[in-house]
Amino acid sequence: MARSKYVWLIVYETGETQFVKAQTVDQIFYCNELLKSTDSIINMTRMDVADDLRYKEAIDISFED
Numbered sequence: 001m002a003r004s005k006y007v008w009l010i011v012y013e014t015g016e017t018q019f020v021k022a023q024t025v026d027q028i029f030y031c032n033e034l035l036k037s038t039d040s041i042i043n044m045t046r047m048d049v050a051d052d053l054r055y056k057e058a059i060d061i062s063f064e065d
Contacts, residue, residue, distance in 0.1 A: 005050040007058055011043040012036045019058035021050040027061045034059075 003023045010018045010028070018035050022028050029038050048054070 005060075005063070007047045007050050007055045009043075009045045009047055010034070010041055011045075013040045013042055019055050020061060021055065021058045022061040023063055027063070031059065031061050033061075 005021050005023050008020045008022060008025075008028060010020060012018075012035065014036070016035055020028055020031065020034075022031070025044060028034070028044065050058070050060075
């Protein structure tokens with residue numbers, strides 16, 4: 001059964017922020033499209049269930065089984 005994909009707000013040490021659409025935190029850690037290294041992430045907040053209408057600038061990480 002597929003899980004819902006969520007929009008995550010990522011905050012880096014530099015104060016930069018980025019939105020990512022992913023099902024799990026692990027998917028974010030292994031994503032190559034982040035602005036900075038995962039070592040510089042200071043906060044990740046799960047926000048809304050992802051849809052195609054909002055957060056269009058968010059990186060969409062595909063689910064791999």
